[in-house]
Amino acid sequence: MHDDVKPVVVISKCLEHDACRWNGLMINSITIRRMKPHVDFIPVCPEVEIGLGVPRKPIRIVKQQNENRLIQSETGKDISRIMHEFIDVFLARLPAIDGFLLKERSPSCGYRDVKIYPPGQKVSPITTKGSGFFGLTAAERFPNKALETEGRLNNFRLREHFLTRLFTLARFRKITHTKAIRDLIEFHAAHKYLLMAYNQTQLKRLGSLVANHDKKPLQLVISEYGKELIKALSTAPSFKGHINVLLHAFGYFSPRLTAQEKAFFLETLESYRSNRQPLSTCTTLLYSWIVRFSNKYLRTQTYFSPYPHDLTEITDSGKGRNH
Numbered sequence: 001m002h003d004d005v006k007p008v009v010v011i012s013k014c015l016e017h018d019a020c021r022w023n024g025l026m027i028n029s030i031t032i033r034r035m036k037p038h039v040d041f042i043p044v045c046p047e048v049e050i051g052l053g054v055p056r057k058p059i060r061i062v063k064q065q066n067e068n069r070l071i072q073s074e075t076g077k078d079i080s081r082i083m084h085e086f087i088d089v090f091l092a093r094l095p096a097i098d099g100f101l102l103k104e105r106s107p108s109c110g111y112r113d114v115k116i117y118p119p120g121q122k123v124s125p126i127t128t129k130g131s132g133f134f135g136l137t138a139a140e141r142f143p144n145k146a147l148e149t150e151g152r153l154n155n156f157r158l159r160e161h162f163l164t165r166l167f168t169l170a171r172f173r174k175i176t177h178t179k180a181i182r183d184l185i186e187f188h189a190a191h192k193y194l195l196m197a198y199n200q201t202q203l204k205r206l207g208s209l210v211a212n213h214d215k216k217p218l219q220l221v222i223s224e225y226g227k228e229l230i231k232a233l234s235t236a237p238s239f240k241g242h243i244n245v246l247l248h249a250f251g252y253f254s255p256r257l258t259a260q261e262k263a264f265f266l267e268t269l270e271s272y273r274s275n276r277q278p279l280s281t282c283t284t285l286l287y288s289w290i291v292r293f294s295n296k297y298l299r300t301q302t303y304f305s306p307y308p309h310d311l312t313e314i315t316d317s318g319k320g321r322n323h
């Protein structure tokens with residue numbers, strides 16, 4: 001399912017790629033290290049690209065007359081214009097991509113929680129928080145791509161959601177230039193359970209687009225499908241969404257299971273519902289029955305492995321985990 005798809009991701013270069021931070025350091029991330037064999041990363045360090053060098057004096061965002069400016073605090077040098085110019089050219093020249101993985105809280109790369117200072121003093125209290133220059137423009141120009149910051153990948157739920165979106169969007173990108181509706185039908189069929197977990201309303205909408213009762217041209221159908229797919233994947237699935245899918249899949253096997261096996265599955269489901277077991281406990285159990293009963297249909301469902309297995313980690317920052 002994943003061997004033939006490698007998402008293309010723009011990544012802040014200081015994340016596992018180069019010691020290019022202002023202080024000459026690199027950020028280590030086990031998740032990003034594990035992603036390397038499965039993802040085509042496009043590393044970029046906007047601050048180095050505009051000639052600031054390594055190491056360099058730190059920069060920060062300063063709000064001046066209602067406008068965010070990028071300022072080197074020690075020298076007072078305003079590098080906003082040169083940064084904007086670099087970002088415009090870089091983003092315009094990108095090949096087809098599936099997402100962004102950015103350094104959090106950076107005045108250049110950060111997307112959220114970036115400190116914004118009032119004008120004037122070198123040492124001053126933060127006025128507010130917002131996005132960095134590169135992070136903001138990337139999100140505005142590529143609203144339909146998976147975008148995440150590295151710190152949030154420590155949260156199990158956010159990491160799983162990001163990886164699922166990323167690999168699903170990459171699989172979809174592979175068929176966007178197809179000449180055969182069959183490819184779209186197969187994509188939709190393979191993602192049925194995944195979409196059911198994410199958003200049932202969108203699943204129906206996507207199903208009716210694939211049915212194409214209005215006989216629209218294929219490229220139009222694919223373009224509309226892409227927009228609705230992104231909406232479907234915009235919010236991580238709820239417990240309820242997952243439990244619905246797990247029970248659906250269980251329905252395939254329950255007539256052939258012993259009373260003890262059924263009871264064990266329902267207990268495991270209850271443990272997941274009450275946050276005592278990860279989702280993977282339920283999906284692994286179901287997958288063992290997919291193999292045992294040679295269920296070809298469920299075996300094709302991306303729900304059971306939306307991204308490569310060796311990216312599955314159950315470690316969590318403990319912040320906000322809810323499945």
Ligand code: SF4
Nearest residue numbers: 013014045103106109
């Ligand atoms: S956060 Fe962005 S600009 Fe800063 S060092 Fe990393 S890649 Fe370079």
